[in-house]
Amino acid sequence: MSTIKVTNPATGELVQEVPVSTEEEVQEALQKGYEYFQTWKQVNAHERSSLLKAWSARIQEEKEGIAKVMTLESGKPLKESLGEVDYATSYIDWYAEEAKRIYGRTIPAHTEAKRIIVSHQPVGLVAAITPWNFPAAMMTRKAAPALAAGCTFIVKPAEETPLTTIRLVELAHEVGIPEAAAQCVNGQGKKIGKLFTDSDYVRKITFTGSTPVGKQLMKNSADTVKHVSMELGGHAPFIVAADADLDLAVQHVMAAKFRNAGQTCICANRVLVQESLADKFIHKVKEEVATLRVGNGLEKETQIGPVINGKSFDKIVNQIQDATEKGAQVVCGKEFNANPNQGYFFIHPTVLMNVSEEMTIMKEETFGPVLPITTFTNVEEAVQIANSTPFGLAAYYFTNDYRVGTYLHDQLDFGIVGWNDGAPSAAHAPFGGMKESGLGREGGIEGLDPYLETKYLSIGGF
Ligand SMILES: NC(=O)c1ccc[n+]([C@@H]2O[C@H](COP(=O)([O-])OP(=O)(O)OC[C@H]3O[C@@H](n4cnc5c(N)ncnc54)[C@H](O)[C@@H]3O)[C@@H](O)[C@H]2O)c1
Numbered sequence: 421m422s423t424i425k426v427t428n429p430a431t432g433e434l435v436q437e438v439p440v441s442t443e444e445e446v447q448e449a450l451q452k453g454y455e456y457f458q459t460w461k462q463v464n465a466h467e468r469s470s471l472l473k474a475w476s477a478r479i480q481e482e483k484e485g486i487a488k489v490m491t492l493e494s495g496k497p498l499k500e501s502l503g504e505v506d507y508a509t510s511y512i513d514w515y516a517e518e519a520k521r522i523y524g525r526t527i528p529a530h531t532e533a534k535r536i537i538v539s540h541q542p543v544g545l546v547a548a549i550t551p552w553n554f555p556a557a558m559m560t561r562k563a564a565p566a567l568a569a570g571c572t573f574i575v576k577p578a579e580e581t582p583l584t585t586i587r588l589v590e591l592a593h594e595v596g597i598p599e600a601a602a603q604c605v606n607g608q609g610k611k612i613g614k615l616f617t618d619s620d621y622v623r624k625i626t627f628t629g630s631t632p633v634g635k636q637l638m639k640n641s642a643d644t645v646k647h648v649s650m651e652l653g654g655h656a657p658f659i660v661a662a663d664a665d666l667d668l669a670v671q672h673v674m675a676a677k678f679r680n681a682g683q684t685c686i687c688a689n690r691v692l693v694q695e696s697l698a699d700k701f702i703h704k705v706k707e708e709v710a711t712l713r714v715g716n717g718l719e720k721e722t723q724i725g726p727v728i729n730g731k732s733f734d735k736i737v738n739q740i741q742d743a744t745e746k747g748a749q750v751v752c753g754k755e756f757n758a759n760p761n762q763g764y765f766f767i768h769p770t771v772l773m774n775v776s777e778e779m780t781i782m783k784e785e786t787f788g789p790v791l792p793i794t795t796f797t798n799v800e801e802a803v804q805i806a807n808s809t810p811f812g813l814a815a816y817y818f819t820n821d822y823r824v825g826t827y828l829h830d831q832l833d834f835g836i837v838g839w840n841d842g843a844p845s846a847a848h849a850p851f852g853g854m855k856e857s858g859l860g861r862e863g864g865i866e867g868l869d870p871y872l873e874t875k876y877l878s879i880g881g882f
């Protein structure tokens with residue numbers, strides 16, 4: 421039997437081995453999900469809602485255990501893993517309520533002889549592929565709206581972090597969500613992704629991960645014209661205007677950059693500070709970064725865990741080296757504590773100044789605890805730098821001038837905009853990107869639409 425070896429990126433130790441689903445098992449699961457859809461879609465919305473609420477409550481009962489597993493497989497500090505369990509159940513709670521609000525409408529007809537009615541029905545079997553950086557929340561924010569809408573659901577978690585997802589799916593079954601309505605298969609992304617996209621049983625692919633993989637999934641979904649939702653990479657600018665509240669901006673850049681060791685798709689990836697405030701800002705950030713404790717996520721005082729694997733470690737180190745070779749100065753950081761042979765990968769929080777647009781770090785997502793700072797002279801220039809990327813997920817700006825704030829809101833080509841706010845994620849708000857950062861929204865009322873078909877009924881003969 422082939423297995424995935426799940427290892428702890430803080431120690432390199434084996435956490436658990438997980439059986440890889442065979443092609444036959446995946447096909448069987450897809451068929452089961454497809455067939456059961458006919459039953460699940462008829463379960464009334466209030467019952468689906470109650471089952472989702474029971475699932476959320478059961479996860480909360482096991483919060484500590486789930487968080488520990490999450491830390492072991494992802495390296496995330498335990499406090500953040502506990503926070504992610506809450507974040508994950510907040511999606512289930514939200515869609516448990518939304519399940520009861522899938523309304524239709526009537527449209528005034530153009531003739532007395534007709535009635536026009538619009539209703540919604542679930543799209544069918546939904547196949548999800550999820551990343552390692554939020555192994556609980558990225559799954560529940562797909563599973564909860566899918567199940568709420570009446571879709572059946574199958575997920576393939578990241579190879580690095582399958583354990584959290586497997587447990588959450590088991591808990592769904594424990595509370596009575598039928599096994600065929602929520603399934604989990606495990607294995608290599610490319611292989612299982614192809615089985616998902618090739619399958620006629622699957623009506624929708626929902627993915628969170630890198631942009632190249634998202635593009636491939638979209639291409640592969642074209643032959644069967646599947647619905648797709650794509651939550652892909654980001655390259656968030658964090659703009660600090662001259663009039664900004666400095667303490668607030670620094671507090672929020674710390675959260676927006678260093679959460680999960682910089683491994684979130686909405687992490688601040690480029691900091692743009694107006695020239696007159698730059699020295700003060702850099703000084704304060706340096707002081708704050710110096711207080712961050714790097715270590716094993718299970719240790720109570722740890723704020724920055726390891727990065728997920730050697731590939732990620734190399735990418736981040738290369739970005740730092742490229743920047744320094746091209747003239748960036750290291751304000752603090754550039755200490756590494758990694759041993760590829762033993763399988764652990766730590767990068768100490770690093771702040772770079774004098775970065776410029778030709779450096780790789782200003783073009784590519786970092787997914788690590790590195791904060792590059794550049795300056796701008798006026799807001800028009802800040803917008804030009806911020807928008808000069810194929811990505812359009814999150815952008816942040818700090819200003820107390822409503823004219824500057826409104827201008828930036830209007831000009832920035834990003835799906836999520838934080839004005840004096842570096843932590844915009846919430847289950848009740850639409851999360852998603854423009855341009856190559858994705859398609860569709862997760863969370864909020866918008867997060868249910870991608871799981872619903874619109875059906876228009878025209879009744880004649882009146
Ligand atoms: N938007 C996000 O939340 C997010 C999350 C994780 C990674 N990323 C980005 O992706 C980069 C690399 O991380 P990664 O390699 O783990 O991401 P990835 O896109 O390769 O992996 C994410 C998921 O996709 C699966 N996958 C991989 N190749 C696939 C394929 N060809 N077909 C179908 N599924 C496939 C993986 O098994 C995993 O479940 C990061 O540096 C970051 O830029 C973004």
Ligand SMILES: N[C@@H](CC=O)C(=O)O
Binds near residue numbers: 553554685686845851
């Ligand atoms: N960090 C994101 C998800 C992607 O990384 C969130 O805040 O939900």
